[in-house]
Amino acid sequence: MILNKKIVIIGSTGSVGRQALDVIRDNPNDFEVVGLSAHQNQELLNSQIEEFTPKFGGTCDLEEVRKMVNSKETDIVFIGCRGTDFLPALIDAIKAGKKIAMANKEMIVENGEEIMKLIHEYDTEFIPVDSEHSAIFQCMQGHDKDDIEKIILTCSGGACRDKTAEELENVTVEVALSHPTWNMGKKITIDSATLMNKALEIIEAKYLFGLNAEQIEVLIHPQSIVHSMVQFKDGNMITHFGYPDMRIPIAYALYYPDIKDNKLPRVDLVDKKLEFYKPNIKNFPSIDFAYKALHQGPSTIKKLNQANDIAVKKFVDGEILFNEIFQYIERETF
Amino acid sequence: MILNKKIVIIGSTGSVGRQALDVIRDNPNDFEVVGLSAHQNQELLNSQIEEFTPKFGGTCDLEEVRKMVNSKETDIVFIGCRGTDFLPALIDAIKAGKKIAMANKEMIVENGEEIMKLIHEYDTEFIPVDSEHSAIFQCMQGHDKDDIEKIILTCSGGACRDKTAEELENVTVEVALSHPTWNMGKKITIDSATLMNKALEIIEAKYLFGLNAEQIEVLIHPQSIVHSMVQFKDGNMITHFGYPDMRIPIAYALYYPDIKDNKLPRVDLVDKKLEFYKPNIKNFPSIDFAYKALHQGPSTIKKLNQANDIAVKKFVDGEILFNEIFQYIERETF
Secondary structure: OOOOEEEEEEOOOOHHHHHHHHHHHHOOOOEEEEEEEOOOOHHHHHHHHHHHOOOOOEEOOHHHHHHHHHOOOOOEEEEOOOOOOOHHHHHHHHHOOOEEEEOOOHHHHHHHHHHHHHHHHHOOOEEEOOHHHHHHHHHOOOOOHHHEEEEEEEEOOOOOOOOOHHHHHOOOHHHHOOOOOOOOOHHHHHHHHHOHHHHHHHHHHHHHHOOOHHHEEEEEOOOOOEEEEEEEOOOOEEEEEOOOOOHHHHHHHHHOOOOOOOOOOOOOOOOOEEEOEOOOOOOOOHHHHHHHHHHHOHHHHHHHHHHHHHHHHHHHOOOOOOOHHHHHHHHHHO | OOOOEEEEEEOOOOHHHHHHHHHHHHOOOOEEEEEEEOOOOHHHHHHHHHHHOOOOOEEOOHHHHHHHHHOOOOOEEEEOOOOOOOHHHHHHHHHOOOEEEEOOOHHHHHHHHHHHHHHHHHOOOEEEOOHHHHHHHHHOOOOOHHHEEEEEEEEOOOOOOOOOHHHHHOOOHHHHOOOOOOOOOHHHHHHHHHOHHHHHHHHHHHHHHOOOHHHEEEEEOOOOOEEEEEEEOOOOEEEEEOOOOOHHHHHHHHHOOOOOOOOOOOOOOOOOEEEOEOOOOOOOOHHHHHHHHHHHOHHHHHHHHHHHHHHHHHHHOOOOOOOHHHHHHHHHHO
């Protein structure tokens, strides 16, 4: 099988964008990079342009990106950027019927209803890249959404999983950035430490899979092997295991609906223990923030996401303590 | 949804047959029992006939059973009997295009090639009921067999899991019958204790899913929550969790491709540990017997199954010790 698909990568210098290029580099016959977009690391973007020689070059300009996306030549649009600035490019991709590999959280969180409505209207292939949502997407293959009783999003627990309320006050940026299992970007690693990452994923899952908030649960699973689970209304659960390496869900999304063999690491379960706990909502109220925001509706959800963005910045800049992130978010959102 | 399907149960007084009738009893609008067959417990058969008033009554005669199966009225044939005596009735059901819920191991083990050839020829719906094979079947929904890298059959380890070689010599019938998680028939519980059950399941899986022996692994998983796993060639694993209650895979098979809600127990993962170990082949050589028999072909496989049947009988009758089951099987098979 040679796929021969032309791809645009939005956010090519971020963690997930770089890993998408790793997958493409390993499969030069299947993908041709026709456009790159990034704005935080011009030096890396230049070296990516040199390596992949995209026809449309590299840019951080939204209008230039929209041109790449809308080009007849483009088959796949990989959305690896953070934030909502490039939402118009996503909407273009949906309307143009491009296959979309979606690694951006904020657009779904803030504009989920609008995006999913368009996806259904244009019948667009829209494959989540985030490991939990990729897992749910995979578990639902061959199944009907209406047969779902609930889904369980697993959560590593982040760098501060085992800390007491007192210890949380003194968590430094360095500690919050030391994620136990995943190798990810800075913002998302802090979000993992606060469980705000999981809160945003609850909201994402609601939109992506058309579920009620009550159908979405979270379990702490420190080993990050079970990526998520779908329980059907007859009690059977289809679950997803994977080695915690983002290149695996990225490759899944790029090849979907095909499956391409690869040399990426495999799960080894021998002598392993997989553990599951309820999240500690008292120390990490983020999960509750998600449910509360979902019940209040889109404008509260937007406030929640934006308050978190600012709180993380304040924490990284040393303006607030780790546990003050929660206080800031709660005060600004509800 | 009212299914309104007419069903014949072959082996209605055995463990799995009784549990199929439990599911039917709970869903009287969906199923009508039109025929029952059993031969080991006439008293129970009589009370089942009184309760379900099947049109064709109850019988243990093969020709009578074949008439029930071939009747135009029959929609579903549930094969819950042990042994291969009723193979002609299974073949009738396949050729008549009935939906088949298959809980019999021996027919697949001894006649897998012939059965699967007919199933493909007649394009028959053939749904495994055995929890591991139901799990694999469920994990493969929406996926292509050719994308499978390997499957892992999980195994509780049976009643003698933690015993040393010395302790195995002294295992009594009572101990071998005390299965830690599943409530099953006598023969299959002894087979669980020797891991011969898993050996037969390896052979079943090879035929049911058209795999090579090398693609089938076994892991001991004492909690019996993960029922089996499918690893695809891109490293993603789709796995199945379920509460260890045979009524769940039975209901799945009866309703397939629909999913019907039920009040059967659900998996609760909170504060659970799921463990996985390699089987101890030295103490339990059964797994190796399966691979060896698969490499030697159908006549050895038949000998393996039949030698095990006799060995279990000898053990239950007090003629041989527990660990002599392995010696007997090896001597008679290879």
